[in-house]
Amino acid sequence: MAAIAGRPAGKASWQRGIRDARLWLLLITAVLILVDGYLIFMVAPTDAVLGHVQRIFYVHVPISILSFLGFLICAVAGIGYLIRRTERWDRVAHASAEVGVVFVTLALVTGIIWARPVWNAWWQWEPRLTTTLILWFIYVAYLMIRQYAPTPQQGRTWSAVVGIIGFVDVPIVYYSVQWWQSIHPKQVIGPAAAEGALEPIMAQILVFSLVATLALFTYLLLERVALRGIEDRLSHLRREGNTD
Amino acid sequence: MELLRGALTVAWKDVRLELRSREVIASALVFGLIVVVVFNFGLNRAPGSLAPVAPGLLWVAYAFIGVLAMNRAFTRELEHGGLDGLLLAPISRDAVFLGKMLGSLAFMLVIEAILLPVFAVMLDLPTLSPALGLVILLATVGFATVGTFFAGIAVQTRSREILLPVLFFPVVVPVIIAAVEASALALQGGPMTAVWTRWAPLLLVFDALYLVICPWIFGFVFEG
Numbered sequence A: 001m002a003a004i005a006g007r008p009a010g011k012a013s014w015q016r017g018i019r020d021a022r023l024w025l026l027l028i029t030a031v032l033i034l035v036d037g038y039l040i041f042m043v044a045p046t047d048a049v050l051g052h053v054q055r056i057f058y059v060h061v062p063i064s065i066l067s068f069l070g071f072l073i074c075a076v077a078g079i080g081y082l083i084r085r086t087e088r089w090d091r092v093a094h095a096s097a098e099v100g101v102v103f104v105t106l107a108l109v110t111g112i113i114w115a116r117p118v119w120n121a122w123w124q125w126e127p128r129l130t131t132t133l134i135l136w137f138i139y140v141a142y143l144m145i146r147q148y149a150p151t152p153q154q155g156r157t158w159s160a161v162v163g164i165i166g167f168v169d170v171p172i173v174y175y176s177v178q179w180w181q182s183i184h185p186k187q188v189i190g191p192a193a194a195e196g197a198l199e200p201i202m203a204q205i206l207v208f209s210l211v212a213t214l215a216l217f218t219y220l221l222l223e224r225v226a227l228r229g230i231e232d233r234l235s236h237l238r239r240e241g242n243t244d
Numbered sequence B: 001m002e003l004l005r006g007a008l009t010v011a012w013k014d015v016r017l018e019l020r021s022r023e024v025i026a027s028a029l030v031f032g033l034i035v036v037v038v039f040n041f042g043l044n045r046a047p048g049s050l051a052p053v054a055p056g057l058l059w060v061a062y063a064f065i066g067v068l069a070m071n072r073a074f075t076r077e078l079e080h081g082g083l084d085g086l087l088l089a090p091i092s093r094d095a096v097f098l099g100k101m102l103g104s105l106a107f108m109l110v111i112e113a114i115l116l117p118v119f120a121v122m123l124d125l126p127t128l129s130p131a132l133g134l135v136i137l138l139a140t141v142g143f144a145t146v147g148t149f150f151a152g153i154a155v156q157t158r159s160r161e162i163l164l165p166v167l168f169f170p171v172v173v174p175v176i177i178a179a180v181e182a183s184a185l186a187l188q189g190g191p192m193t194a195v196w197t198r199w200a201p202l203l204l205v206f207d208a209l210y211l212v213i214c215p216w217i218f219g220f221v222f223e224g
Helices: A009-043 A052-084 A087-119 A127-148 A152-183 A191-196 A200-243 B002-021 B023-043 B051-088 B093-122 B130-154 B160-171 B173-188 B193-221
Strands: none
Touching (some): A009 A052, A009 A200, A052 A127, A052 A152, A052 A200, A087 A127, A087 A152, A087 A200, A127 A152, A152 B130, A152 B160, B002 B023, B002 B051, B023 B051, B023 B093, B051 B160, B051 B173, B093 B193, B130 B173, B130 B193, B173 B193
């Protein structure tokens, strides 16, 4: 990765600048995450009702929010790719989908761990959970379709299309599950109650967690976009080598 | 008009092909029966007590059959370069999409109509009503629209049999929910207000939205 041959000097220094920025971002992210861990486990007060398990909330909420941001970026970049047809748009779309899938998986897992002691059930077919699960399925399919496409070109176009359809689908899924739930007997669930009783210190730590997770998200996204750029260059070079 | 004529030509081609081979409908019918029988073993309920889960079984069977039929509708085009012929035809891609979709819709409606009385006997469904027919029609339009679109992608990949359900099921979750809930209400024969105020409009909105989006982006599926 250090020396990329056959690039104009101006572009190379610009790329090195980006790489340095990524390195700094990695350092800042590492410090933020460590401080965040200290705040969550040492500073944040233990929840009066839920106990220690409530601390997962500081991880779960930022991760969930940012996974949605990832899918939003993916849909927008997908539209950008379909209009512009440049690989850069596709790199952003693919990278944000990958980071989004990782984050939404973590959000589901942390949610399940939290739900077991609090709701006394691992899973509830509640609108937010169900919609998140469907979102997970759609973006796993998004990644699969890139694998199975016969050419990278088709993979880019198809996945952009799936990203758009997936994003259109999410609000409909949400409303349908909400209506479906209102027919079935509802169990007492309390994410709203937990949020209502948020003390100022808890809210501050949550905001700090959000910033730390945003730094992690941005770092992963930039790193993945850069890696995709190198992968694309490699495949171009391979193709040139083959035709010679 | 041009669009509709092209679409009907494509759909009529599929219908004629099916009338001669009877491939999709025959295999889907047998498959639908097998699904119900397997469910019956899985649930192992006492006679007559399947009624509460019957709408769910009905729609799981219909959704599986839909995937089977729509996959077949496109894989059939792979033989003897049919797909290339279809794409080279002097009609727009919207017309190709609508044609394939109308063809799949017709097959699925025929299969569903034949299977419904059989299900009614095997699952002990209480009543059959016009409202149920409307729900089946609306939901099947949604299935056929989304399914045809994704089948167009899946058919061009190596793993088409697995890719279609993986793409199809998450997106049609709202249709399945609405269809199951509305069918349950229709089969119970009680008050139907929720069907008219909630589930039928939801299905209509879903159908309308995807009938606009899918033909529009179908052109992207067959490029490159």
